[in-house]
Amino acid sequence: MKILVTGGAGFIGGNYALTMTKAHPEDTYxxxxxxxxxxxxxxxxxxxxxxxxxxxxxxxxxRELVDQLFAxxxxxxxxxxxxxxxxxxxxxxxxxxxxxxxxxxxxxxxACRKYGVKRYxxxxxxxxxxxxxxxxxxxLFTEETPIHTSSPYSASKAAADLLVLAYHRTYGxxxxxxxxxxxxxxxxxxxxxxxxxxxxxxxDESLPVYGDGANVRDWLYVTDHCTAIDLIVRNGRSGEVxxxxxxxxxxxxxxxxxxxxxxxxxxxxxxxxxxRPGHDLRYAMDPTKIETELGWKPEYTFDTxxxxxIEWYLENRxxxxxxxxxxxxxxxxEMYKDRN
Ligand code: NAD
Ligand code: TYD
Numbered sequence: 001m002k003i004l005v006t007g008g009a010g011f012i013g014g015n016y017a018l019t020m021t022k023a024h025p026e027d028t029y030x031x032x033x034x035x036x037x038x039x040x041x042x043x044x045x046x047x048x049x050x051x052x053x054x055x056x057x058x059x060x061x062x063r064e065l066v067d068q069l070f071a072x073x074x075x076x077x078x079x080x081x082x083x084x085x086x087x088x089x090x091x092x093x094x095x096x097x098x099x100x101x102x103x104x105x106x107x108x109x110x111a112c113r114k115y116g117v118k119r120y121x122x123x124x125x126x127x128x129x130x131x132x133x134x135x136x137x138x139x140l141f142t143e144e145t146p147i148h149t150s151s152p153y154s155a156s157k158a159a160a161d162l163l164v165l166a167y168h169r170t171y172g173x174x175x176x177x178x179x180x181x182x183x184x185x186x187x188x189x190x191x192x193x194x195x196x197x198x199x200x201x202x203x204d205e206s207l208p209v210y211g212d213g214a215n216v217r218d219w220l221y222v223t224d225h226c227t228a229i230d231l232i233v234r235n236g237r238s239g240e241v242x243x244x245x246x247x248x249x250x251x252x253x254x255x256x257x258x259x260x261x262x263x264x265x266x267x268x269x270x271x272x273x274x275x276r277p278g279h280d281l282r283y284a285m286d287p288t289k290i291e292t293e294l295g296w297k298p299e300y301t302f303d304t305x306x307x308x309x310i311e312w313y314l315e316n317r318x319x320x321x322x323x324x325x326x327x328x329x330x331x332x333x334e335m336y337k338d339r340n
Pocket of ligand 1: 006007008009010011012013014032033034035036037038039040058059060061080081082083084085086100104123124125126157179180181182183184189
């Protein structure tokens with residue numbers, strides 16, 4: 001089988017390509033990635049020369065390029081990880097989020113229809129459900145929870161989900177959608193909470209916690225997300241949405257304190273800063289459907305996963321130091337300048 005992995009030079013798509021080229025040596029994986037600020041070929045270095053792997057640089061919104069690629073490669077499956085993904089960036093500049101996250105999905109699905117691709121899988125997010133109150137720990141997002149978005153990022157992902165389901169109903173395209181909770185693990189770009197806090201704590205820099213740090217996220221180790229997607233693509237039912245999560249709810253403050261403790265750094269590094277506008281209070285997934293229908297189970301708890309992640313950042317300094325020494329410095333100065 002030949003599988004297109006868009007956005008495979010990013011965090012989750014990169015982990016997917018690294019894991020699946022090994023798990024399925026009989027299948028060929030082609031990564032299509034525009035190499036935006038979030039894309040990094042160093043992530044894929046260890047598989048670049050594998051016989052069942054190929055990298056193509058290109059934008060999912062580029063119809064001509066996408067058409068040509070689909071004509072040449074005749075993919076069996078398409079898995080779309082490519083997206084603009086950082087909520088804070090979407091607050092600053094929503095336009096590119098709408099272009100990539102919605103129109104890019106249209107371009108890919110049009111090519112799937114034209115070239116008879118067996119299945120299109122959309123990698124979506126729990127953020128399409130909006131947020132849950134902090135004082136109702138009994139409430140979880142199910143696949144039936146209404147779409148109710150807060151940020152331009154989540155609105156663009158929700159729009160894409162609706163478009164995917166519309167292509168299924170209107171054109172009979174075979175589609176599946178996965179909605180996962182917050183991921184963490186190796187190769188995570190250091191603008192996101194966990195790698196940002198690890199890299200800054202290691203440099204004894206202040207750790208910017210938004211608001212009072214009480215917001216809750218439901219954390220999943222990235223390879224557990226990858227195995228869930230693989231199961232859905234191969235065995236999931238067409239036209240269905242599957243929630244993915246491992247019941248690992250933590251407040252942001254708990255996450256930051258765990259990182260400080262593991263690194264032997266003082267809590268005095270924590271710095272409470274101005275909150276994110278529209279900041280979602282709590283995400284929490286009910287993964288019963290994927291567990292019962294497809295037999296998926298996460299391998300890692302938060303405790304084992306965060307330990308593994310911290311070790312990776314300690315052992316792979318080059319990967320992230322390369323990033324934070326570049327354009328990232330301007331990003332950080334600009335994004336955090338009004339938060340103090
Ligand atoms: P990321 O920002 O690390 O990587 C995105 C990748 O997409 C980058 O390699 C980038 O170069 C590429 N890309 C961006 N625009 C492109 C375009 N127009 N054409 C081709 N490539 C393009 O993101 P991630 O965290 O790996 O997220 C991957 C997917 O998973 C996204 O769809 C995201 O919405 C979803 N998701 C992420 C999380 C999370 O916690 N990170 C949780 C649930 C779902
Ligand atoms: P983030 O990693 O941006 O993921 P998302 O917003 O998609 O959940 O943020 C995770 C949580 O951490 C979120 O509640 C915002 C918070 N946060 C901070 O407190 N400080 C930071 O510097 C960042 C980047 C995030």
